[in-house]
Amino acid sequence: MQITIEIPRQLPDIMHCSPGxxxxxxxxxxxxxxYEMGKVSSGMAAQMVGLERVEFLLQLGQYGVAMIDLDKEELHVDLENA
Known part of the structure; x- marks a missing residue:
């Protein structure tokens, strides 16, 4: 499936990058x-952008997305089960 989005022609130039x-x-x-919304797994997300899972996870910080988003209780349970 492919999605097409109309953007201003000059947007890549404004962002100092190529259209690609x-x-x-x-x-x-x-x-x-x-991924942040929990709609796709990290593996599925990585596949969608053509990256290895670990590489995808490492790039999340550049987009303001936490690699792991656990609340205190979830973190405590994970530590108990480690």
Whole structure:
């Protein structure tokens, strides 16, 4: 499936990147948000942007998304089970 989004022609120039780089950044931003919302797994998200899972997780910080988003109780249970 493919999604087409209309953007101002000058947007990549404003962002100081090529149209190809802009496309990659926009795709990563969308997939990072889907991951953050719990709509896709890290493995699925990585596949969607053509990265290995670990590489995807390491890039999340650039998009303001936490690699692991556990509340105190979930973290405590994880530590008990480690």
């Amino acid at each position: 780089d802009f496309e990659k950044q926009a795709k990563m931003a969308m997939v990072a948000k889907l």
